[in-house]
Amino acid sequence: MTLLTDYEILGVSYLVDVDRDMLLLVEDPEIGLSFKNMHYTDTHYLLKYNRLSPVDGDNSKVNPGQIVDVPIPHKVILNPVAMARKYGVTVEALKGRTDYDVMVDQDLLNQRINGKLPEISIAGSDFIYDIKLNALLPKDKIGGNLMIGPDVYLSEDEMHYTFLYNPVKREIVHYDRNMVEFSAGVFMAKIPNQLRLDPYGMIEKLGLHVKDTLVKFPIQKSMTAQLTPLSELYFFKALVLKNRERLIVSDKWISNRTSEKNKTTKKVKKKNKGNRL
Template sequence: MEKELPIYTDPDYGIQFIIDVDKLEFRQKGQQDNRYTLEDMIDCGEEGYCFQRYDKERNDYMWITVPQFVNLAPEMMAEKYNKAVEEILLLTDFELMVDQDALTRRIKYGQIPTVEIGGHIFYAEARLDLLRPKDDFSTLGISFDELEDWYVDHRNAYAFPYDPRTHQIASIEWDKLVEYPKDLLFVEIPFVKTLDPVGWNRKWGWGETEGLKETGLRLEFKAETIPWNKTGIDELIAENRLKQPIKNANNEKLSAPKKNKGRKI
């Protein structure tokens, strides 16, 4: 049986909103296409969240302010974040949703987030646009600009071939590939903003804690290694194999010695 979600009624306009803690969004009751996520709203701190709603009858925008989730649905927030209700009531949404220990280590002590790729640690530095391999000074590492070519939109992540020997994106001649690449990995890591949201904010001149409720804050990540047979290259390999006999036949024709007819007797 589905949980009955709490309702918030705006005191100024009487509009009711369903409070969905799992999705961290507000949906207008009776018009659930009108939904407002954390990304859609302005974070007004302890006052809650603010957003504009267009009213067809008034032909005007309404400015709506809703309290924090911890105030509107403390029991559900306690369950979601595995804390006691009494503890929840002493916290703001930000204090609950964002790891405060990680925040202190990142901002006060300057700890750089890391991501383990193929068994090697990389420092994720959004402001420098770089994944920098630990204890390897033979390479600058992998730039996030390079990774843009490997961005997977629906996963908000980068999925790319990785060379564990050079600690760089692997160079593969895809049109010549007739088997799974040897000694190379195919890995997936989160988008740069997820890896280093504080560095991302600094890079673009925003407040250091901007958007941390949406992204969360972690200081350690591990790349997912994807088996080559799950990467979708089987079809490419099959196509290249079909081309290979034709190419070999053409090469044989070019290299075969020409027959000398000689003189007729």
């Protein structure tokens, strides 16, 4: 069960939910403020708070006078019990430590700094992600690279890549908009986006703030792709059904046209027979 503590911002009450990484509005715990939308510093998180809206939103169109900077304590201060449970330490061990100290695995970070590239398992096969090539390289060097290219799509929340994948051939499959059946052995694969696959690589590539990025997207010890049969996904079930219906209509149209053409041909032949001698 999630352990929650209370925190107040300018008279508005929130629940500190470490598991969801959010400050949840007490009046409606389904919404609130995400720590990922705050800027991390060594002493606090900096929140751009909209005084007229107590939840996350697009502040770009808001009157600047409505926005105030609010320092939010680290989660080890706000909810030490939940943080201790989540990261497998005692509450006593959290004293004097920052969120960065607790949330970021320094061994994994040092390994990445020294050149160890992140790995992800896809259907039992291990791949190495090379951010410079923007590709997944087979660890056993059998088969080709999986390029993050035209057949790989960014999810709506921009947190994942999705692509059609054949685990036997270990290759990305081209998406056919006219498909009328589910290809045997092809699955929808879902993997983290670049920032979650290789946060340190993105820090180097884009010059991002090191601690702010790693607190929000810690380096993972292991990652596994999610594979789903196409027949279980509504989008592909609807697509196949639509294409089959279109094909049936097309076949009927062709059949009717052929039948009409044959009838016309017969009439013409009769007319061309002329009178018998």
